[in-house]
Amino acid sequence: xxxxxxxxxxxxxxxxxxxxxxxxxxxxxxxxxxxxxxxxxxxxxxxxxxxxxxxxxxxxxxxxxxxxxxxxxxxxxxxxxxxxxxxxxxxxxxxxxxxxxxxxxxxxxxxxx
Amino acid sequence: xxxxxxxxxxxxxxxxxxxxxxxxxxxxxxxxxxxxxxxxxxxxxxxxxxxxxxxxxxxxxxxxxxxxxxxxxxxxxxxxxxxxxxxxxxxxxxxxxxxxxxxxxxxxxxxxx
Numbered sequence: 001x002x003x004x005x006x007x008x009x010x011x012x013x014x015x016x017x018x019x020x021x022x023x024x025x026x027x028x029x030x031x032x033x034x035x036x037x038x039x040x041x042x043x044x045x046x047x048x049x050x051x052x053x054x055x056x057x058x059x060x061x062x063x064x065x066x067x068x069x070x071x072x073x074x075x076x077x078x079x080x081x082x083x084x085x086x087x088x089x090x091x092x093x094x095x096x097x098x099x100x101x102x103x104x105x106x107x108x109x110x111x112x113x
Numbered sequence: 114x115x116x117x118x119x120x121x122x123x124x125x126x127x128x129x130x131x132x133x134x135x136x137x138x139x140x141x142x143x144x145x146x147x148x149x150x151x152x153x154x155x156x157x158x159x160x161x162x163x164x165x166x167x168x169x170x171x172x173x174x175x176x177x178x179x180x181x182x183x184x185x186x187x188x189x190x191x192x193x194x195x196x197x198x199x200x201x202x203x204x205x206x207x208x209x210x211x212x213x214x215x216x217x218x219x220x221x222x223x224x225x226x
Contacts, residue, residue, distance in 0.1 A: 004155075040219075041218070041219075042217065042218055042219055043216060045214070048209070048211075048213070050209070050211065055209045056208070056213070090156065094212075096211050100144075100205065101158060101161060102212075102214060103158060104148070104155040104156040104158075105155050106154055107154070107155045
């Protein structure tokens, strides 16, 4: 089973709203990732968690706040977003070992009005 | 600019072979990956190759790696309309928690019936 699940599939929010994106994997992977993907562009890395600790933050604005409650779950809390934050948000996970292949979820399509 | 480069677009007829090319810059990359993305979906891992290999075959997919020229290609035999998608190559570089991916810009493959 190489499945990463993400909820919700679509999200529309206003600039004053607070919402959360969720990601889950049951592959026993120890690393989890958040990416942002704009239309016709490759994914851009936002955050990396390794063994439930934040190991990489790619200078992401504080209106995006990641959380890793346990080794299977990854959240992305959203607050006071801007319209330019509208994008596909992808979660991925990997074993964290030498052959560290990342498996992606289906993504959440976020629209900020 | 991107460190990993791909041509933007490829059009083939159903039943023909498709060859998608990629060039990368980091000679220390350990693994190189090919991902497929259909419209509105996440990234699906197609195949990967370890940097000490020249070729890897997996059913209709053949990956060729030329380390000297830092050139990677993906050949899809007997291309089908279901193969229409964007294909991303990615190189893995060790960083902090594990292998971080640097993606190419993606090649849109259109398969005509």
